[in-house]
Structures are given as C-alpha cells and as structure tokens.
Amino acid sequence: MIKHPLMHLIDLQKAGQAVGIYSACTANPLVIRACLQKAKETHSILLVEATANQVDQYGGYTGMKPADFIEFVQTLAKEENFDSERILFGGDHLGPLTFAHHEEEKALQEAEELIRQYVLAGFTKIHIDTSMKVAGDPVDVRLSDEIIATRGARLAKIAEAAYQERIKKFPNSIHPVYVVGSEVPIPGGSQEAVDTGIQVTKVADFKNTVATFEKAFPKESWPYVIAVVVQPGVEEKDAGCTDYDRLKAVDLMASIKDYANLVFEGHSTDYQTQYHLREMVEDGVGILKVGPGLTYAAREALFALAYAEKEVYKAQTSKQSHFMEVLEEEMLKNPKYFVKHYHGTEDEISYKRKFSFSDRSRYYLPQEPVQKAIAVLLENFKDGVPYGVLSQFLPREYTAVRAGQLKNEPMELIKAHVGYTIDEYLYAxxxxxLG
Structure with a gap:
C-alpha cells in the first residue's frame, strides 16, 4: 500500500525536521489556481480542503457534492498544467456541524453519509469534528470528551467501510488519515464583538483528549490518526489575528513529543507572519490551515484592478465592471453571511464588508452578478494593465512585470498576488x- 504523504510528514517531524504543510481551505477558483501554480513552481504537493458547510451530500453553499469538488479542482489543475496526482484532498469539520439542529441520531446519520461520500470520492485527509452540540444536548454543559470521541469513533467506522468500498473500484487508493480533537476554533472565525482573548489548550486536556479518542476509536483506524486539533493561541478574526506566542504555548508544544505518530493541526493560522508560521511548524504544528487569508488576497487583487479600472475608464463608466459596487449590492441583498461577524456603527460595518480580515465577502464571489462583473474587469485589462496604475495599485506585481518575471495579464496578476501569501506558508x- 502506498504510504500517505502526511504520514511521511510525521516521520520527518519526529526525526527533528521542521517540515509541515499548509492546507488551502477554499473553493475559490482564483485561489486554487494560485495554489496550483505555486505548487508547480516549487515542485511540491498541494493540500486542498473542502469544509462541511461548503461541500456536502446536498451540495453545501457551493452547490458541490464531494465528488463534484474533486472534479472541480482537477479541472483547474488540468488548465494550470499541474499533475492532479500531486493533490491531496481533505475534508474539514466533517461531522454534525450543519446538521446540529437535528436530534443526536438524525444528526449523526447525516454526518455518516457526509463522511461516506467524502471518502468514496477520494478525500484522504479527514478531519472528524464532533465537538459541536446537537439538539437534545444540554445547553449549559460542555460536551464531555467521551461523548465527542464516541461520536467521532462512529464516523471513523463509516470512513473505514467507505474506503473498503472505494478500493474495490480504485485499488491504488491510499488509505485516508484522520485528524481529531475537540478544541476547534469556530469555522469562519470569531463572531465576538469584543476580543475576549485566546486560551492555549492545557496539556492535561490535550492528553485526555488523545487517550479518550484512542480508547473509543476502532483499533484498525487509530494508526491512521495523524493529528490533533488544539488551541495553540492563534485565531483569525475581524481585525486580523491573534499572533502566535511560542512562550505561552511552550508546555503544550513540548507535550506532542510524547506521541510518536501525532502532530498538531493548527486552525485559523490566517494572517500570522511567516516567522510565526515557521515557529509553529518548528514547535510541532505539522498542518497549517488557511482560508480567509487566501481569499482576502484574491479580493485585494480584484479591488486593485477595480481601482485601476476606474482611472483608466473614467470617461467610459458604462464600460466599467463596477465590481466593488456589485459585490456590495449582493452582500446587502442577503446579509446572512456577514451579519453575525461584523459589529459596530453603520459606517464601521460598511467598511468591514470591504476590508475586514474575516473576509465574509468570499461567500458572495460565486454569485452570478459578481462573476459577471469579474469577467468584465478581466476583459477590460486583457491587453495588460497600464504601468502607471499597475505601479500604483499592484506595486509588487509591477516590479515583477518589469523584470520579465510575470505576464501583465489580469489572471496572472491575481494569482501572483495570492502567491505572496502562499509564499509565507511555504517559507514556514x-x-x-514531502514531494
């Protein structure tokens, strides 16, 4: 059986090498194209993850089921001339996350089908997350590790059965690996109006989590558990992030050395500096999850092009894409994706719709009016962005264009801009x- 590349990561970590991998948690095609291009340039593998609310058996908010998502990414890989065999697919927060309004049995049955479809489709990194309460759970009491682990073990059994079903059709399929853990930052980032601070996971709590999950899991599944989600003291949020402080996490990070086959998985690593990211990898965080940090960069590049467009086509407003205005209009039509995340006065919330680091605008980019505006924007600069406005609004890309390192084409400019964020993760x- 082919060894999973993430198990090779464990081997390197335990041998004292600070090697990890970033996980692009996104369904944004601009971001995925940038990730593919960067992986091709660096001859590395790429880990792309779909989240349970993005992609599920009903289509999620993207309209894609698990098999659709893999086909979607593989199509982009073909267009970017990247070998799809070098892509690892992960499923993030797989469990009753979007079914928590059901009673326990119904919620877990839905989660079972979710896991089953992910594994059957070819996802090989499975984050089993049963940390959320479902209908019927006591409101004012934290779920015990025993309940969380028992529910997680039930889903692991389904994953194992789905893998056995998959290899009948695809004999060379690698066995999925699992990520567990109950201290999981909320998907999408903090919703609090006031920063209440981040508490690093206590060593005793981490060790109890591992012991409880190991006891509950099927014996055949546990060797494939490679990572545990803990809170190392980082969080992506509206104002940016809580920076990693290795001194505050020193005891937690030292405790991972007690486990020969485990690393930490770091959620919400968006907007950490490259130096903090490298420290996290050095300290035992083998998997760095990033989502809004990448889509924020894509949005930033689109805005830069839109600002340039307003200058170049100032006398031809009918030819402008009005991308920023269309995006704002779509957000105001249906505020459900940002209303719980953005707090403040009307002016402050208006600012956040554009520039918040939570980047809730990413939920609106796939909508048809926004996509049409992006198409017009790209068409308007199909012959290149004039150097004056390129230097003004995308100065790093301007320098690369002038040096002959980058084509002056809007899609290439966007990918390059996202690529600067990816570079920080590759540095770390x-x-x-792993390739």
Missing amino acids: SHQEQ
Missing part, C-alpha cells in the same frame, strides 16, 4: 520535502 513549511 518546507513542504517541498
């Missing part, structure tokens, strides 16, 4: 060693 992870 050294993941080319």
Whole structure:
C-alpha cells in the first residue's frame, strides 16, 4: 500500500525536521489556481480542503457534492498544467456541524453519509469534528470528551467501510488519515464583538483528549490518526489575528513529543507572519490551515484592478465592471453571511464588508452578478494593465512585470498576488520535502 504523504510528514517531524504543510481551505477558483501554480513552481504537493458547510451530500453553499469538488479542482489543475496526482484532498469539520439542529441520531446519520461520500470520492485527509452540540444536548454543559470521541469513533467506522468500498473500484487508493480533537476554533472565525482573548489548550486536556479518542476509536483506524486539533493561541478574526506566542504555548508544544505518530493541526493560522508560521511548524504544528487569508488576497487583487479600472475608464463608466459596487449590492441583498461577524456603527460595518480580515465577502464571489462583473474587469485589462496604475495599485506585481518575471495579464496578476501569501506558508513549511 502506498504510504500517505502526511504520514511521511510525521516521520520527518519526529526525526527533528521542521517540515509541515499548509492546507488551502477554499473553493475559490482564483485561489486554487494560485495554489496550483505555486505548487508547480516549487515542485511540491498541494493540500486542498473542502469544509462541511461548503461541500456536502446536498451540495453545501457551493452547490458541490464531494465528488463534484474533486472534479472541480482537477479541472483547474488540468488548465494550470499541474499533475492532479500531486493533490491531496481533505475534508474539514466533517461531522454534525450543519446538521446540529437535528436530534443526536438524525444528526449523526447525516454526518455518516457526509463522511461516506467524502471518502468514496477520494478525500484522504479527514478531519472528524464532533465537538459541536446537537439538539437534545444540554445547553449549559460542555460536551464531555467521551461523548465527542464516541461520536467521532462512529464516523471513523463509516470512513473505514467507505474506503473498503472505494478500493474495490480504485485499488491504488491510499488509505485516508484522520485528524481529531475537540478544541476547534469556530469555522469562519470569531463572531465576538469584543476580543475576549485566546486560551492555549492545557496539556492535561490535550492528553485526555488523545487517550479518550484512542480508547473509543476502532483499533484498525487509530494508526491512521495523524493529528490533533488544539488551541495553540492563534485565531483569525475581524481585525486580523491573534499572533502566535511560542512562550505561552511552550508546555503544550513540548507535550506532542510524547506521541510518536501525532502532530498538531493548527486552525485559523490566517494572517500570522511567516516567522510565526515557521515557529509553529518548528514547535510541532505539522498542518497549517488557511482560508480567509487566501481569499482576502484574491479580493485585494480584484479591488486593485477595480481601482485601476476606474482611472483608466473614467470617461467610459458604462464600460466599467463596477465590481466593488456589485459585490456590495449582493452582500446587502442577503446579509446572512456577514451579519453575525461584523459589529459596530453603520459606517464601521460598511467598511468591514470591504476590508475586514474575516473576509465574509468570499461567500458572495460565486454569485452570478459578481462573476459577471469579474469577467468584465478581466476583459477590460486583457491587453495588460497600464504601468502607471499597475505601479500604483499592484506595486509588487509591477516590479515583477518589469523584470520579465510575470505576464501583465489580469489572471496572472491575481494569482501572483495570492502567491505572496502562499509564499509565507511555504517559507514556514518546507513542504517541498514531502514531494
């Protein structure tokens, strides 16, 4: 059986090498194209993850089921001339997350089908997350590790059965690996109006989590558990992030050395500096999850092009894409994706719809009016962005264009802009060693 690349990551970590991998948690095609291009340039593998609310058996908010998502990414890989065999697919927060309004049995049955479809489709990194309460759970009491682990073990059994079903059709399929853990930052980032601070997971709580999950899990599944989600003291939020402080996490990070086959998985690592990201990998965080940090960069590049467009086509407003205005209009039509995340006065919330680091605008980019506006924007600069406005609004890309390192084409400019964020993760992870 082919060894999963993430198990090779464990081997390197335990040998004292600071090697990790970043996980692109996104369904944004601009971001995925940038990730593919960067992986091709660096001869590294790429880990792309779909989240339970993005992609599920009903289509999620993207309209894609698990098999659809893999086909979607593989199509982009073909267009970017990247070998799809070098893509790892992960499922994030797989469990009763979007079914929590049901009673326990119904919620877990839905979660079972979710896991089953992910594994059957070819996802090989499975984050089993049963940390959320479902209808019927006591409101004012934290779920015990025993309940969380028992529910997680039930889903692991389904994953194992689905893998056995898959290899009948695809004999060379690698066995999925699992990520567990109950201290999981909320998907999408903090919703609090006031920053209440982040508490690093206590060593005793982490060790109890591992012991409880190991006891509950099927014996055949546990060897494939490679990572545990804990809170190392980082969080992506509206104002940016809570920076990693290795001194505050020193005891927690030292405790991972007690486990020969486990690393930490870091959620909400968006907007950490490359130096903090590298420290996290050095300290035992083998998997760095990033989502809004990548889509924020894509949105930033689109805005830069839109600002340039307003200058170039100032006398031809009918030819402008009005991308920023269309995006704002779509957000105001249906505020459900940002209303719980953005707090403040009307002016403050208006600012956040555009520039918040939570980047809730990413939920609106796939909508048809927004996509049409993006198409017009790209068409308007199909012959290149004039150097004056390129230097003004995308100065790093301007320098690369002038040096002959980058084509002056809007799609290439966007990918390059997202690529600067990816570079920070590659600096931290050294993941080319996994290829």
